[in-house]
Amino acid sequence: MKSTTILAALPCASLLLLSFSQIVAAQTEDIPSAEAGALPTNNHGHGHSSRPPHHGDQKPNFLVFLTDDQDRRINSLDYQPLVQKYLRNQGTEFTNYFTTTAMCCPSRVSLWSGQFAHNHNVTDESPPHGSYTKFVSQKLDQNWLPTWLQQAGYSNNYIGKFINGVSPTLKQAPKGFDTAHWEPLVAPNIYTFYDPVFSINNGPLTSYKGLYQTDVISDKSVEILDTLAKNTSQPFLFVISPTAPHDEVWITGNGTLFTPPVPAKRHEHLFKDVKIPRHPNFNPKHNDKPSWVGTLPRLTESQVSALDDKYRARLQSLQATDELVERIIKRLEHNNQLDNTYIVYTTDNGYHLGTHRMYAGKQTAYEEDTNIPFIIRGPGVAKGKKSNAVATHTHFPATVLHLANLPVPDSLDAHSIPVLENKAVYGKDQPTEAFSVEFWSQAFMENTTARFDANTYKSVRLIGQGYNLLYTVWCTGEKEYYDLVEDPFQIKNIYKSTKPAFLNRLDALLNVLRTCKGPTCRDPWAVIHPAKPSSSSSSSSADKGHGHGKEHKNSVRSLKDALNKKFDKYYAELPKFAFKECLHYYNPTNEETAPRHTEL
Known part of the structure; x- marks a missing residue:
């Protein structure tokens, strides 16, 4: 086999995004409708309607370099x-x-x-x-x-x-x-x-x-x-x-x-x-x-x-x-x-x-x-x-x-x-x-003997138009939050300086994603803000439970939608997730939520 001539490395072009902190600072009652960030309604996990090119009777092959x-x-x-x-x-x-x-x-x-x-x-x-x-x-x-x-x-x-x-x-x-x-x-x-x-x-x-x-x-x-x-x-x-x-x-x-x-x-x-x-x-x-x-x-x-x-x-x-x-x-x-x-x-x-x-x-x-x-x-x-x-x-x-x-x-x-x-x-x-990022095992550094026990954590990762976020809850009880638009290298943990009303949204989302299965993983907002079962003018028991009635139907399909100030009280009352201790394996009973402040 021949040697290769290596090309000079070129940095990838940066994607220009509006800082999410600017979006949070500009919260108003006029949050964009679900149309601005909707997830496609789909019962098959596809997420989009484009179909592959026609292959005749021959199915395509798949070759994976891993x-x-x-x-x-x-x-x-x-x-x-x-x-x-x-x-x-x-x-x-x-x-x-x-x-x-x-x-x-x-x-x-x-x-x-x-x-x-x-x-x-x-x-x-x-x-x-x-x-x-x-x-x-x-x-x-x-x-x-x-x-x-x-x-x-x-x-x-x-x-x-x-x-x-x-x-x-x-x-x-x-x-x-x-x-x-x-x-x-x-x-x-x-x-x-x-x-x-x-x-x-x-x-x-x-x-x-x-x-x-x-x-x-x-x-x-x-x-x-x-x-x-x-x-x-x-x-x-x-x-x-x-x-x-x-x-x-x-x-x-x-x-x-x-x-x-x-x-x-x-x-x-x-x-x-x-x-x-x-x-x-x-x-x-x-x-x-x-x-x-x-x-x-x-x-x-x-x-x-x-x-x-x-x-x-x-x-x-x-x-x-x-x-x-x-x-x-x-x-x-x-x-x-x-x-x-x-x-x-x-x-x-x-x-x-x-x-x-x-x-x-x-x-x-x-x-x-x-x-x-x-x-x-x-x-x-x-x-x-x-x-x-x-x-x-x-x-x-x-x-x-x-x-x-x-x-x-x-x-x-x-x-x-x-x-x-x-x-x-x-x-x-x-x-x-x-989506969630999750881990339960020891951390270790290769080429060293170092081992670290407290490496159990769960994170929520959000990327959309104008935002790129990482929020993590550790088994030690510590939390960290990064706005990767302003801080792409995750240098400064801004959890303590971030508005509680905003963090409440991230806590709610993490609480769904940490145990989600199938459809609830694909559309976690539908768990937090379920649609009404019918178009009846009367509020269902589920709507009464959330206290929002008809205005809640299909209104939240993205983080931007969830930031509407009218949901502040609702999110403040949702339970918060925490680990009981730092285990090195997944045990659902090691995960708990603090109770709601009031009955919804």
Whole structure:
């Protein structure tokens, strides 16, 4: 394979938005009607009416490149010229795409199940609360995207990292994947770049000692594609999941050891002068964060230097993935499959390096850990575009089903992503405005022995026309709130200086999203402000309960609508959410709400 010439990184164009604090300051009785920010009424989780291009009798194929712990916020995509050439330039990049639990196992299960972690309950990397063991024991593979596609005639194929815990004794393919092409990486060699071990089609383990993992995956992927191309009548899903740019992970007598990712030898010389972008939140002087993050001292010069080295190693390790993308797309074209294939490039979760004084890792609600790459190209997808539509891994199953013209279960926690719309989709065209970010496990810094217990939290994330917000309730009782329009790097926690009337709206929304299921996740405002069951002039008991009668019908479908001053008393009386203690697993009984002040 040849080395690549790296293109100079260019910063993404900033989206100009009106500051939300300006909107709050200008509250009046004349709040825009629901028309200004309505969620489409839909019983199928689609969120929009555009249909995929006509494929005749042939269903589209889906090919997914799924990397491991790849950042978006510190520019790794800009160092992948082939991803830019074949995906960014030939497809649409979704800049407001998120994981809702910044840890490999929970994130990957949400990607395939369409459920938030509080519903699928895989909340950690290892048993008893996470890993492939927990996934299998809960039979989560009986009703998820691969089984739905298989029932529609798809051949589903996988190579690379699945989720942590695929082991020599627990290596069988989950339901929905074809055992003819199920080749997961197997522990303890999932994260060893020059000694990968695969389980071959539910059969023997095969070691490739001395061969570079991504190159092995590339060779195997070409063989699988050539086999799939022989059956022109059967559509396929094919997932290609190298572990780059994840650290190498070694199980030792003294515990788990993390070491920087290893590039292919042909890429070791690259990026010698590159450093982590020094954004305002990189090792900041001021630290006002809650819980364990607020206790962190500034990183030392030697720690910063080590992080720069690690950043370079991550970029170097992604170059083989970059080459893999080109090779696979050219193979699709050679096999006459490219024009009928949707190709996705994404990762399981983001990664912080030195932000907010944190060393290296994930597991927080901050942008570096949750805002992740998502690019898609294929039939009907706009080329060379960026979309600000809000989406998460939980949206992915509905999206695939929609593009395949297949039924979308109403039980899914998220709408499909509007991948076929060549326009900005804030406001009334936006299927999703708010979602939850949630976590229950310890935090740890890779390459260190540091562990932090008080890392259980739930957040509400809101993005719409004029606002971009993060509100978090921690298990310690602390809270934080950021206006990312004015403070995109989440430097200043403005919770204490924000009007209680506004925070009451965020508390109400979080209280719905933290336990939502299906339709209530897709439209949480309908829970807080339910529509009247009929157009009768008399108020129903539900309306009397809210005290708003006819004026309440269909009047609140977005945060802007909810800010109408006439709802101030109503929101002030709604219960507030809190944790009882800092547990390392999801237990609904550990979550409580303070009672309403008065009976509504």
